[in-house]
Amino acid sequence: MNRLKLGLCFLLVALMPLNAMAFNYLSYHELDFQTFSLDMNYKQSEDETLGKDGLYADLGATFMFNYFGYGFAFIPFQILDIEFVQTLHNFYFKTPEMKIPWLNLPFDIEVGALNIGVDKKLFEEGFPMYFKDTYATYRLQLLPNYPLKIYHSVYTLKDEDTETQNGFGLSIENGGNSFYIELDREIVYTGMRFALSDYAVIDSHIMPSDIEEGEEPDGYYSNFGYGLNIVSPLGNRKAAPILPLDVDELSLHYMEKGLIGYYEQNYDTALFYYKKVIETYPNFVLAHNRIGACYFELGQYKNARKAFKKALSIEPLNEDAEMGIDRINDLPRYIRDRNIDRSML
16 A cells, blocks of 8 residues: 555656646746647656556646646556546646835746546545645745745645645746756655757656665655656747846846947947846847847848847837848848958948
8 A cells, every 4th residue: 555655646746737837746837928838748766556667658738828827638657457548637827927025026926726637536546635736836036136936835635634735946047947946745856947949948857765775665766757848839929028127137237238348349248248138038129139239330230130130029110120120221232141340341
């Protein structure tokens, strides 16, 4: 019985939708509004009650609309002699990012209902305590100029006799990549997420075992897993532009350093700072326009056009971007679509 329960502990992790999740077990989604994610996950545990060699895989998708999200997963699994495909449904609501007055620290809140449609045969075996039911998670950025974020999740389980549970997470994020550690019911998980592009993320996690070799399995088996998330906008959604008031103090400092570099004709230095800003705020139109202006002054007209077009893709009627492209179009045809050394003109 202990071994079966341990198998279900791992199953709980596997059944939790990793669909665009910021963590392995803690419930919080990283999807932007008006996007969807196709998710493929693979796990391996030392507990072979889950199937041959403890292997496990699932496939699912998550859809994020304006403030509401929906996700589902198809999960084939085996527990002892029971084999079947489980389909689970999840619904959640996320608030827009807000800021704590005076401290200027961003935070948001997500609430949801999970594991809708879980097979009743598992309840008949007495295992509802392994499945999350409802949750509320808040995320807070601890420092205004550093991407260190803390998460706290309060959730209930399908088992009505189980008390409300708490989970905690800590992450360091940069440019779509993140490292995280989480604690839930005395279980510690660590993991990393790597952004391959704007549309693909690799996620991996590990949970060390506290079972010593030769001991009776009264703890948790270690497990390892990784997944691939393919993210895409829904329809022809345009990215929302970032305004200067939405930018943190460090990025504003970079903007100022970039402007000083530009007026001192240190265009490479200015580019360095402006590019650091768009790593954090890829939809900041002002930064893209200034990158275009720097490239123009360096004679890299092809790159300048690309930067101005990026600004227009975010804000189609932006006058500065339109003027930048007009300046390029006024150049002689044989140089305006090239990157050249202006000293040669």
